[in-house]
Amino acid sequence: MSSPSGPAPRAASDLEKNANISRNIVWHETTVDRNARESNLAQRGTVVWFTGLSGCGKSTIANELDRLLIARGAASTLLDGDNVRHGLCAPPSGLAPEHGDEFAERFGLGFSPVDREENIRRIGAVSALMSSAGLITLAAFVSPYRRDRDRVRQMVEAAGQTGDFLEVFVDTPLEICKQRDPKGLYKKAIAGEIPHFTGISDPYEAPKSPEIHLRWREGMTPADAAEEILQAMVDRGVFASRS
Amino acid sequence: MSSPSGPAPRAASDLEKNANISRNIVWHETTVDRNARESNLAQRGTVVWFTGLSGCGKSTIANELDRLLIARGAASTLLDGDNVRHGLCAPPSGLAPEHGDEFAERFGLGFSPVDREENIRRIGAVSALMSSAGLITLAAFVSPYRRDRDRVRQMVEAAGQTGDFLEVFVDTPLEICKQRDPKGLYKKAIAGEIPHFTGISDPYEAPKSPEIHLRWREGMTPADAAEEILQAMVDRGVFASRS
Secondary structure (H helix, E strand, O other): OOOOOOOOOOOOOHHHHHHHHHHHHOOOOOOOOHHHHHHHHOEOOEEEEEEOOOOOOHHHHHHHHHHHHHHOOOOEEEEEHHHHOOOOOOOHHHOOHHHOHHHHHHHOOOOOHHHHHHHHHHHHHHHHHHHHOOOEEEEEOOOOOHHHHHHHHHHHHHOOOOOOEEEEEEEOOHHHHHHHOOOOHHHHHHOOOOOOOEOOOEOOOOOOOOOEEEEOOOOOOHHHHHHHHHHHHHHOOOEOOOO | OOOOOOOOOOOOOHHHHHHHHHHHHOOOOOOOOHHHHHHHHOEOOEEEEEEOOOOOOHHHHHHHHHHHHHHOOOOEEEEEHHHHOOOOOOOHHHOOHHHOHHHHHHHOOOOOHHHHHHHHHHHHHHHHHHHHOOOEEEEEOOOOOHHHHHHHHHHHHHOOOOOOEEEEEEEOOHHHHHHHOOOOHHHHHHOOOOOOOEOOOEOOOOOOOOOEEEEOOOOOOHHHHHHHHHHHHHHOOOEOOOO
């Protein structure tokens, strides 16, 4: 049931319909509708996906947006390297040492092209689960390949509907990112110490039509950028006023 | 900031402290505290982990609990085979067909012992992320091995604190599960068509001290079981009244 102040109700997604069918066979008839979750939260479950070069500011802006969202009473969460690296996308060394190398080598994620792709695929799957639960899910990863980002969009929309995925292109010139170099990674990449580094030795495929395009300008602050995204979310009907 | 009606504030977890340190170096100083997320939701992020034999009723009870939680205005979500099988824990056939077999064989999850272990590890990592976001996360998987369940408990508590993980042992006798056999799996397992089937050809390691032990009794309904768990959650201080 949707409260008068809640977001407009959704039609059941294909995945939900299929789940309902399979659940009916095994007597799971009490499945909760996504609208009911979103009505409790007075928001639509949405994925805000930040993409851009290392050092472009995506994590800083995502943290600032997270802060703004929580301050206005929303239910949001943030996925970035800090919280997926030791769990969901753990490297080989972080996995079940009691199994020895077979387990770790098979399931741990490194930096090869397929490992990076699986990394984004897994984060995308989790983003889809979180937005299905009604959360506003902020994800900040370089995610340089268009195909990988489009696959995330498809996963999120398949669990909901078109409009649940907002791609934010943090479009900071490479020269600025290199000057900032907060972790010293560009220096190492240019010295050849980090192979396949986006922008140096590996391509960055810019989004063709991101929902939000943050063009860098002199003096722009993370707070400015976060406010711009928040306003776009309001305009798109992500929130409804709590009555 | 915690509202007067919100749950009692937590101390920062070790993971949060470490994240704050690494974020300060790279100017991510606006990191949101978990308490603020939980205060918005008037609940503590908690994982309710259902374990038990196939057919014991764990999914049905979890769905019923989910319904009760949403009806009382809480923010909850449910992870089960239906929503992880095609994304987070996709089988080889469901993964990036444009890559061919290498990708699928490496990252797709099948039914071997290590695949099952990785399946539970990944779901555990996601449960920890979801409870960190403040959600009440219900997870319903056979999860027959004590070590796997204990690892999930550790992940959830490392992202928060002791008490954030509630293990629910749905203790239905094997004979009852076999009689129900909602998906015809016991029949196939007994005929030798499904190898390593828990309770038939593979062990189930019962929890030694689950937070909630649901002993089957004649006439017990899913609603009874869900009410019992909800009451245990209230008693443990998972909720605070919304003022």
